[in-house]
Amino acid sequence: MNTDKSAKRGSGSFLIRAFLNLPRFQKRIVSVLSDAFFLFFAIWAAFALRLEQHLWLPTREQLTVAAITVVFTIAVFIHLGLYRAVIRYLGDRAFLTIIYGVIASSVSLIILGYLLQVFVPRSVPIIYGALAFLFVSGTRMGVRMIVNHPKQMAKEAVAIVGAGETGMQLASALEQGTEYRPVVFVTFDRANHKSMINGLPVVSINHIAKHMPKYRVQRILLALDEHSQIDRKNLLKQLEPLSIPVQTVPSMSELVAGQARINDIRDLEIEDLLGRDPVRPDSAVVAKSLYQKSVMVTGAGGSIGSELCRQIIRHRPRSLVLFEQSEFSLYAIERELSAINRVEGLAVELHPLLGNVSHRRRCESAMRAFGVQTVYHAAAYKHVPLVEHNVIEGVQNNVFGTWHTAEAAIAAGVERFVLISTDKAVRPTNVMGASKRLAELVLQALAQRQNKTVFSMVRFGNVLGSSGSVVPLFRDQIRDGGPVTVTHPDIIRYFMTIPEASQLVLQAGSIGLGGEVFVLDMGEPVKIADLARKMIHLMGLEEKTDSNPVGDIEVTFSGLRPGEKLYEELLIGDDPQGTSHPRIMMAREVYLPWEQVEDFLSQLQRASQAFDCGAIIDVLKNAKTGYAPNGNLEDLVWCNGQSDVVAADRQDDKVHRLSV
Structure with missing residues (x-):
């Protein structure tokens, strides 16, 4: 029996494939013949129903009227372009x-009956019109369903969270696509539970766990309207236990700007992982400080620098100078x-410049050439283990790069200079944090030494999505099948997004008066292990544990890396001062006079020129940075024999001095 059914299905699918493979002209001939047959049948059925005769036979005159009506109707369909429509995309x-063709056909039946004096009851054209529409449209709908059904079933079943305008647009786009098949809407309005939208069932978010298996949902897509008041943190808490992939669609602003399409499905926005509302800048204040100004961004090709450039250019500065050491990064951001x-x-003038921030004359000549008024200094080495392994380069770039760029800004008459700092500068346990804290001290001292250039610093936590961020690292590890590596079960971090960090920098650059360290109220810190599990x-996927050995991905703990600490802080003191922005605070922290900072810089310069990493560490400890390393010196060159060379150089210097 099953063999017979399979044979019938096989022959049916063979006929469909044969029809689909016909040339376009032959398909149109088949459609015309099919319509002619069903139109004749509709006329016969209309008379038979009206006259209540199951075996009604038309007279010659009625047959003539029927034939003319059918020919006329086919001609109308041809004129209206019905046979040019591709049935599978109807x-x-x-x-x-x-509908237009059927109305014209019914009217022609009435007129022909009157002109040829043929018996056509008044209700027959109406019955005929209804039947003709059902047959003509029904055959096309049937063919479309037969052709598209296998393709639809081959698509991945998805649930759309959000039954608003964005959700509707997404469902419509997915229906036309080739990857996903919307099967259910998830609504936040309890009153819409078990209703229907666009032929799809709607379920309440409170019943999502019950209905996802029912509709065999393989993926959940977030299509939340841009201004919807949805608590995303609670939403993700409800979705997390389902162990169904959750993705999102572009925001309405991206769609309007033409930056993305509604069916550009992508991984969850990293803002969703924060569990708090993003910080919004005071656009009027920021715009006033940038509009028709000449602005320079150092490290313009980096993760923070490039986002700064994207936001700055939309405030329409007169010119934007992109200062970057990496040729490829500069090319990429300039092109974007x-x-x-x-x-x-x-109409913003773009000036892509290759250069190193440690070269003071290059920086100064660039600032003078383009009349730079504001500098955002984002150039830095910020990856903790890498700087720990390359101490001299980290200090040269982070400390001397900041100093030389700042001195160049003063010499060139720059109005504002904003340093992008880090929470690792607070009571640092690593060279990167100590170098950034010393860079802060340099700018604070320069702010006291002169009053032409306004210096300010912006300190924030880990940036989601930047180079070295745990989020893309975890995502890659999960896609590779795990394990996901976390350094310590209790390690926590403050997080923010790249756009959020950039907006804060722009805001601080607008409200700084000189020497301030701005910090962000970043809410509660995030436990890294919990972020990995989420x-x-x-x-x-499911976490693989001792209690769940059949899980998919294991979370392993590798131990703290060189210079890493469990808890990061944003403030050195405990008495932050408010600013004009409710989510931005100003740290009250000690600073050193320029003479003392200059002395430390001279010591650091001599130690760097001698390639003496030990001496560099001593200077960083003595420079009031609060540097307290939690491990041994990890510089790769120093630990592999360079210290012997330095000791020999010192001995040679000693012998030379004695001989003199």
């Missing part, structure tokens, strides 16, 4: 075409900004 306009400039008609669950 839309609403095709059905409107059928040129596209934004052209598409949005911003990402595993939201990517549709």
Whole structure:
């Protein structure tokens, strides 16, 4: 029996494939013949129903009227373009075409009956019109369903969270696509539970756990309207236990700007992992400080620097100087900004410059050449283990790069200079944090030494999505099958997004008066192990543990890396001062006079020139940075024999001095 059914299905699918493989002209001939047959049948059925005769036979005159009506109707369909429509992609306009054609056909039946004096009861054209529409549209709908059903079933079943405008657009786009098949809407309005939207069932978020298996959902897509008052933190808490991959769609602003399409499905926005509302800048204040100004961004190709450039250019500065050491990074950001400039008609002058921030004359000549008024100093080495392994380069870039760029800004008459700092500068346990704290002290001292250039610093926590961030690292590890490596079970960090960090920098650059260290009220810190587990669950997988040995991804702990500490802080003191922005605070911290800072810089310079990493560590400890290393010196060159060379050099210097 099953063999017979399979044979029938096979022959049916063979006929469908044969029809689909016909040339376009032959398909149209088949459609015309099919319509002619069903139109004749509709006329016969209309008379038979009206006259209540199951075996009604038409007269010659009635047959003539029927034939003319059918020919006329086919001609109308041809004129309206019905046979040019591709059946598998049939839309609403095709059905409107059928309605117009059927109305014209019914009217022609009435007129022909009157002109040829043929008996056509008044209700027959109405019955005929209804039947003709059903047959003509029904055959097309049936063919479309037969052709598309296997393709639809091959798509991945998805649930759309959000039954608003964004959700509707997404469902419509996915129906036309080839990857996903929407099967259910998830709503936050309890009153809409068990209703229907666009032919799809709607379930309440409170019943999502029950209905996801029912509709065999393989993926959940967030399509939340931009201004919807949805608590995303609670939403993710409800979705996390389902172990179904959760992804999102572009925001409405991206769609309007043409930066993305509604069906550009992507991984969860990293803001969703924060569990708090993003910080919004005071746009008016920021715009006033940037509009028609000449602005320079150092490290313009980095994760923070590039986002700064994207936001600055939209405030329409007169010119934007991109200062970057990496050729490829500079090329990439200049190309992206040129596209934004052209598409949005911003008319901003872009100047891509290759250069090293440690070269003071290069920085000064660039600032003078383009009349730079504001500098955002984002150039830095910020990866803790790498700087720990490359002490001299880290100090040269982070400390001397900041100093030389700042001195160049003073000499060139720059109005504002903003340093991008880090929470690791607070009571640092690593060279990177100590170098950034010393860079802060340099700028604080320069702010006291002169009053032409306003210096300010912005300190924030880990930036989600930046180079070295744990989020893309965890995502790659999960996709590779694990394990996800976390350094310590109790390690916590403050987090923010790249756009958020950049907005804070722009805000601080607008309100700084000189020498301030600005910090962000970042809410509660995030436990890294919990973040890793949340990402595993939201990517549709289960954590592999002793109690769940059949899980997908294991979380392992590798131990703290060189210079790393369990808890990061944003303030050295405990008495922050408020600012004009409710989420930005100003740290009250000690600073050193320029003479003392200059002495430390001289010591650091001599130690760097001698390639003496031990002496560099001593200077960083003595420079009032609060540096307290939690391990041994880890510089790769120093630990592999360079210390012997330094000791020999010192001995040679000693012998030379004695001989003299």
